[in-house]
Amino acid sequence: MNILDRIITPPKQVRFFGGEDVILGTAGKSLCHIQNSASGQLGQTAENKLRHTLGGLLGELEGALPVTLAYAPAPDGIKNADQGYRLTVDESGVRIEGFGERGLLYGAVTLCQMAAIENNRLALPQLEIVDWPDLQRRGHFIESRYGTNLMKLCDWKSIIDDFVEKKQNIMSMSLYCCWGMQYDSEVCEYVYFSLDKYPKLKTSVRTKYYSVKQKRWIDKTEPTPIASEDFFLELCHYAKAHGVEVVPLINSYGHNTLIPRSYPEVSAKFPDGSPTYNGFCTSSDATYNLLFDIYDAIIDRYLAPCGFTSFDIGMDEIDDQSGVIGVYPDDPFSARPAFCECEKCRKVPNYLKFVNHAIRLATHLKEKGMKTVYICNDMFFRSFDPKRDFYLTPILDAQRAETGDLSITAAMDNHLALFWGELIKHGLQDIMVMNWWKYTDVRERMSFTAEDINSSKLKSIVKPMNGYYHWNLLRPAAVNSHILAEVASKADDCTGYVSYSGWAKPFDRTNSAQAAFAWGFEQAGSPEKQLQNYCRRIFGNSAEDCVRAFRLLDLCNREGGESYEDGTKVLDSRTLTERTLAYYLFSYIAKDKPYPRNFPGESMQTVLSRRDEYERLMRLVSSAAKEASALFGAAAADPTADRAFALRYALEADNFSLLCDDWLALLEAHDMLSDGCDDAAGRIAALAKKRKNARLGHIERSEEIEEHYLHSSHLRNQSVFMQLFADIEAYASSGDVSKLDMLDLSNIASAQLNNLR
Numbered sequence: 001m002n003i004l005d006r007i008i009t010p011p012k013q014v015r016f017f018g019g020e021d022v023i024l025g026t027a028g029k030s031l032c033h034i035q036n037s038a039s040g041q042l043g044q045t046a047e048n049k050l051r052h053t054l055g056g057l058l059g060e061l062e063g064a065l066p067v068t069l070a071y072a073p074a075p076d077g078i079k080n081a082d083q084g085y086r087l088t089v090d091e092s093g094v095r096i097e098g099f100g101e102r103g104l105l106y107g108a109v110t111l112c113q114m115a116a117i118e119n120n121r122l123a124l125p126q127l128e129i130v131d132w133p134d135l136q137r138r139g140h141f142i143e144s145r146y147g148t149n150l151m152k153l154c155d156w157k158s159i160i161d162d163f164v165e166k167k168q169n170i171m172s173m174s175l176y177c178c179w180g181m182q183y184d185s186e187v188c189e190y191v192y193f194s195l196d197k198y199p200k201l202k203t204s205v206r207t208k209y210y211s212v213k214q215k216r217w218i219d220k221t222e223p224t225p226i227a228s229e230d231f232f233l234e235l236c237h238y239a240k241a242h243g244v245e246v247v248p249l250i251n252s253y254g255h256n257t258l259i260p261r262s263y264p265e266v267s268a269k270f271p272d273g274s275p276t277y278n279g280f281c282t283s284s285d286a287t288y289n290l291l292f293d294i295y296d297a298i299i300d301r302y303l304a305p306c307g308f309t310s311f312d313i314g315m316d317e318i319d320d321q322s323g324v325i326g327v328y329p330d331d332p333f334s335a336r337p338a339f340c341e342c343e344k345c346r347k348v349p350n351y352l353k354f355v356n357h358a359i360r361l362a363t364h365l366k367e368k369g370m371k372t373v374y375i376c377n378d379m380f381f382r383s384f385d386p387k388r389d390f391y392l393t394p395i396l397d398a399q400r401a402e403t404g405d406l407s408i409t410a411a412m413d414n415h416l417a418l419f420w421g422e423l424i425k426h427g428l429q430d431i432m433v434m435n436w437w438k439y440t441d442v443r444e445r446m447s448f449t450a451e452d453i454n455s456s457k458l459k460s461i462v463k464p465m466n467g468y469y470h471w472n473l474l475r476p477a478a479v480n481s482h483i484l485a486e487v488a489s490k491a492d493d494c495t496g497y498v499s500y501s502g503w504a505k506p507f508d509r510t511n512s513a514q515a516a517f518a519w520g521f522e523q524a525g526s527p528e529k530q531l532q533n534y535c536r537r538i539f540g541n542s543a544e545d546c547v548r549a550f551r552l553l554d555l556c557n558r559e560g561g562e563s564y565e566d567g568t569k570v571l572d573s574r575t576l577t578e579r580t581l582a583y584y585l586f587s588y589i590a591k592d593k594p595y596p597r598n599f600p601g602e603s604m605q606t607v608l609s610r611r612d613e614y615e616r617l618m619r620l621v622s623s624a625a626k627e628a629s630a631l632f633g634a635a636a637a638d639p640t641a642d643r644a645f646a647l648r649y650a651l652e653a654d655n656f657s658l659l660c661d662d663w664l665a666l667l668e669a670h671d672m673l674s675d676g677c678d679d680a681a682g683r684i685a686a687l688a689k690k691r692k693n694a695r696l697g698h699i700e701r702s703e704e705i706e707e708h709y710l711h712s713s714h715l716r717n718q719s720v721f722m723q724l725f726a727d728i729e730a731y732a733s734s735g736d737v738s739k740l741d742m743l744d745l746s747n748i749a750s751a752q753l754n755n756l757r
Contacts, residue, residue, distance in 0.1 A: 084132030137496025279338025540640025
């Protein structure tokens with residue numbers, strides 16, 4: 001294996017000197033020691049990392065050869081010099097020279113990744129690496145969602161450790177965000193802090209699944225550890241000690257139901273003055289008193305002690321017109337607008353409410369010492385109420401000197417130009433940073449280009465997806481990651497690459513590619529090159545087989561863009577698996593659908609409408625997933641491969657084959673009932689028992705292999721299918737199938753199945 005392939009972020013400049021390799025130690029004996037002249041917290045972290053890695057390979061570091069840590073001036077002409085470093089290996093020893101504190105740490109990371117015992121020795125070629133990142137800000141936005149809601153402090157610290165390995169320096173972290181109703185007829189809400197002044201702002205985690213390990217149903221409610229144990233400050237200190245800035249997000253307007261329902265005086269209002277329990281009334285001082293209390297507490301208690309000066313206000317995915325359903329449990333099908341229509345607010349068009357709110361939040365954050373305020377881009381490209389956009393005229397007139405002679409039509413199409421003018425007026429243009437996000441794998445579906453970023457005039461970062469939906473099915477995201485990285489590389493005003501992320505072990509492949517793309521786009525190469533490098537690093541002698549396994553796994557959840565001549569979309573595997581066969585999306589409320597949803601009946605109707613196409617793709621995905629699982633399973637037995645990763649990826653492949661095989665069984669049972677075949681009851685009972693047992697086996701493996709904080713979300717969806725087949729088996733075993741209908745199984749559903757949903 002090429003020694004440079006071990007480095008997750010391919011270096012910019014490498015020069016080999018030739019000559020004999022430099023030996024740092026042999027099996028059981030160190031020939032080197034560490035000399036650290038670098039001051040500062042990160043200098044100590046760099047030394048600790050070297051001692052942990054080299055000492056773990058060689059034992060006590062007492063040899064004569066020096067491994068030196070020091071600071072040095074940066075060469076001329078490199079970007080983000082404070083994060084750059086020079087690593088030199090020659091006969092005199094190893095020297096890591098950081099051009100800043102983070103650069104020193106990143107140089108130590110590179111050396112640690114190069115270090116490996118081969119032929120009973122740790123040897124390095126004589127070389128010089130000079131390296132620095134393309135983009136200033138690199139990392140992930142960690143959503144408050146399934147998984148993170150049950151993470152302990154040690155789990156969060158492991159995320160920071162992963163950031164260090166991938167030379168990332170921004171962990172944007174959602175502390176408050178909300179979605180619609182799902183399981184248990186409850187709104188899906190998360191708050192990761194606790195304030196005595198607002199005691200109602202608390203959320204808990206409901207866990208329901210069948211545990212094969214414990215041989216019983218788990219049904220419990222527990223608090224979110226990060227809030228109940230109040231360890232956010234300790235996490236921030238740990239992040240700072242590892243060169244990672246924590247950026248909290250408190251969403252408002254969009255993804256905002258807990259606050260307005262708990263404190264309805266700040267909620268957006270219907271025209272009659274009653275609360276919508278969604279969004280804010282932005283003409284009320286009570287709204288800003290509450291929000292600024294939250295902001296100030298987070299800044300004063302957590303950010304200021306660590307010197308962090310960034311904040312994310314979110315403001316994405318706001319419905320402008322009729323409102324959204326499924327956000328108020330007492331009336332789940334009622335549409336609840338986020339924009340207020342009280343007597344004062346209704347006089348202001350929604351776009352101005354949005355802009356004025358953003359300006360007011362950013363102004364307060366600047367006064368509190370924040371130097372960077374992030375905001376999402378999507379609302380600037382959405383159509384606000386056209387009947388009321390004429391109210392933009394005063395702002396449009398005020399901006400003509402800056403933006404030229406824009407018509408009202410042009411203004412409606414270019415809200416960003418107007419926003420930029422407001423930022424200038426309030427002196428906020430230097431602190432506002434735009435999050436440009438799009439999660440498609442199809443380049444033609446991108447909603448912005450590098451030119452759009454530059455023309456916006458705002459400082460910007462791009463936001464790809466790392467896969468996110470780990471509780472559903474593993475989504476490949478390397479292509480989306482590469483598309484966004486290419487946009488960033490071409491946009492002069494783009495300074496960062498911070499992905500939208502869930503956190504689970506199988507995202508490591510994408511996370512590694514994203515780190516490489518953000519550090520050096522040209523050096524990182526294509527997604528395929530990153531896949532090859534990843535498999536060599538992680539799977540050793542099984543690398544080639546695992547490359548094939550990943551290609552097969554990607555086939556199981558691939559976004560397509562093709563259509564037939566009549567305009568009908570060609571069925572792609574993402575539509576098949578994520579959006580049709582899996583249960584997760586059917587946990588949401590949908591307009592004109594019963595709730596709980598008719599599952600699997602609703603999906604069965606879709607499948608039967610184009611059965612040949614759906615069934616053919618089911619069999620293809622099942623076959624591909626089984627081969628991928630077998631290849632990963634074989635890698636788990638390879639001593640040169642990472643067994644834990646191999647088993648984990650095999651489990652993800654099993655999710656796809658299991659899902660497709662379950663549905664092929666449902667189709668087979670449907671055919672038996674339709675054809676009136678002999679002994680339909682006995683055959684269906686046996687088929688259902690087989691599928692039930694397959695799910696039980698998968699739950700058992702998941703409990704053994706998966707991260708503990710994922711069990712609550714992952715195993716609930718697994719248990720839905722297990723219990724579905726248990727119900728079919730129980731009913732068919734009676735010999736009566738008269739009420740059995742694969743288009744509507746509500747007649748035979750057990751109380752346990754209904755409880756899960």
